[in-house]
Amino acid sequence: METLHAVFVAPWLDMWEAPVFFAEVFVSGLLTGVMYSLVALGFVLIFKASGTFNFAQGVMVLFAALTLVGLMEKGVPVWLALILTAVVMVVLAIVIERVMLRPLVNQEHIILFMATIGLAFFLEGFGELIWGSNVKRLDVGIPEEPVMIKGVLLNSFDIWAAAIGAILVAGLAVFFHKTPIGRALRAVADDHQAALSVGIPLKTIWIIVWSVAGIVALVAGIMWGGKSGVQFSLSLIAFKALPVLILGGFTSVPGAIVGGLIIGVGEKVAEVYWGPLIGGAIENWFAYVLALVFLLFRPQGLFGERIIERV
């Protein structure tokens, strides 16, 4: 009885009794969620356009951050370093299309997936070869002071991250659903052959998608790198994106956002209110358990395309 009360009743009472603290936990969860969404977004873009899970997305985040820091250490001003890194990501996209995607056209998805694993190892080694493997501090000038908003204490860096993330996401949503290129991208995602027959050049589309995914990786790299330093473990946040994708659906941009937010808030709240009951560390596995539950009841995710099977 005692345990049941502690698990099912007490945490809710705590939330009710200290609303400001709860708000703080909730909002900081939301802000972390935005960061997860940013990473997940890169996966969604490539999955939409080629039906392949890009294993290298996490390493692309690391690579972008490494390049940015490396350039800044060489004395390049921040704005120029940002532009140069974006250019590097676009060039990377062109090279990937040329040497990796083009020879593998019409192959099974699993083969492309394996190629992305290779890409991940290559990029990791290549990045460290050029920029070294020390932990680096990344500071692009986003303010970090704590601020009080309506009595809730927040980190202004998180707010900036959320704002930038929101703008990026809104831009991508419009891009995908309103513009002719977005339509062409969705067409390629749906059926390669048909897309070719109406005259959509696959090559160009792939370059665009990988470039956009590279730039999203850059933004994610700035945010995560600014928070926890630029180092190898940055590429591991890709694993946090997996449950986000399962929740949101692999093909949905809004899904990546909502999934990220749910997981960000869920793990923070679970950690703070339920963590003490079992000695903490809920934050580390909460997302995966939630993903597992989703796989059981709604495998296509919250916003994924319904799987329609005609028999």
Add this chain to the structure above:
Amino acid sequence: MANGNGGNRRRIGGVILNVEDVSLSFGGVQALEQVTFSVREGEIRAIIGPNGAGKSSMLNCINGFYHPQGGTITYKGNKRKQMRPHEAAAQGIARTFQNIALFKGMTTLDNIMTGRNLKMRRNFLWQALYIGPARREEMEHRAFVEQIIDFLEIQAIRKQPVGKLPYGLQKRVELGRALAAEPDLLLLDEPMAGMNTEEKEDMCRFVLDVNDEFGTTIVLIEHDMGVVMDISDRVVVLDYGKLLADGTPDDVRGNKQVIDAYLGAVHD
């Protein structure tokens, strides 16, 4: 049903597509063996033959999915060795597929809009920004697509995802997408397969109307002999990758070899 053989209203022009000695093989399998025929501007040309005769392979060569090992394909006076599908599309060749290849998650309207892809003049950057001229251009294309939707009588399913539509309607949407490109040469791979009589009659009417109103040259593969004899001007018969006969529906119908290889088997 209207009869396309008369040709009194329609103008049949010079040769738009010439296929000469085309051979194609996959490993040891000879899909096409020195096939030669031509298509004149404005005509409806049927390709018939038993299953596995190489009909779809022929279409795939014409629109650049396959690259024949031997022979030449001359389109609008230009001989070509190899061509990619999107280049063929850019030169005015549009097609439909035997197993419908629509973008299933997208609406009817979006599917047909993709057919306008090559007609969009603004470059990618403009399109991405989607402001001013790019937006105006999109409106013009939308207006054109609405005409096609009216023409094919699919107004009611404009906003529905095509994956959920019945088969016959999907075929019609696919035709719409091909028409949106305003093609000079339209390749239809079994446009009436799997349809009931009423749907077939509708489809025949659309094919004839397209040919009639827009002067589009049409090459179609079809199994229904009644349909083929009714709507086509000239017929190519393939069997085991070889050209068996070539002529008007009446010539072909009377050809002994064709009767043996194909018609006899179907109509005995």
